Each structure stands twice: as C-alpha cells, then as structure tokens.
Amino acid sequence: MNFKLELPADTILVNRTELIDAIQEVVIGVQEENASEEIMTIQEAAEYLKVSVPTIRKLISFNELPYFQRGQVIRFNRWDIKEWIRTNSRQ
Numbered sequence: 001m002n003f004k005l006e007l008p009a010d011t012i013l014v015n016r017t018e019l020i021d022a023i024q025e026v027v028i029g030v031q032e033e034n035a036s037e038e039i040m041t042i043q044e045a046a047e048y049l050k051v052s053v054p055t056i057r058k059l060i061s062f063n064e065l066p067y068f069q070r071g072q073v074i075r076f077n078r079w080d081i082k083e084w085i086r087t088n089s090r091q
Helices: 016-038 042-049 053-061 078-088
Strands: 068-070 073-077
Touching: 042 053, 042 073, 042 078, 073 078
Parallel strands: none
Antiparallel strands: 068 073
16 A cells, blocks of 8 residues: 655654653743743733722722732732632622
C-alpha cells in the first residue's frame, strides 16, 4: 500500500519534543507579560472597573473590594478583582 502525503509549501513539521518546547516558551512569555499587569494601582483598578477613584476608596474603606497594603501603598490583584466581580454580580 502506497501513500502520498502532500503538505502546503509553508507547512513546518516538528517532532513532539520540539513542539512541547515551543509551546512552553510561548506560555512562559505570556506569563511574564501578564505578571506585570496582574497588580494594579487604585487608578488602574478604577479604570478597570470603570468607576471613579473616590468610589474605589469608598469600597476599600468598607472592605468591600479585595486589596492588599504595604505600608501606605494600596494595590489590587487583577485575579481577585475578577473573582470579586463574578461573586458580586447580579444574576
């Protein structure tokens, strides 16, 4: 039995190990890019939630919005904010 395999000219064939390595490189690159975007300032959180900075400060004062604080610096984790939106959104 004879088979003929025709592939487009721009097709690249790689073995499984090379494919796994390439995918891991891409995933690491995306994670590194997103890592710097995961932590937000009050201004960034306000823009993300599309509310004013005073509204963010009010939510902080009533402990309604998840945040963390180092000294006087208040920051937000984007994932925590997404979870907060999900659990507090009206169905």
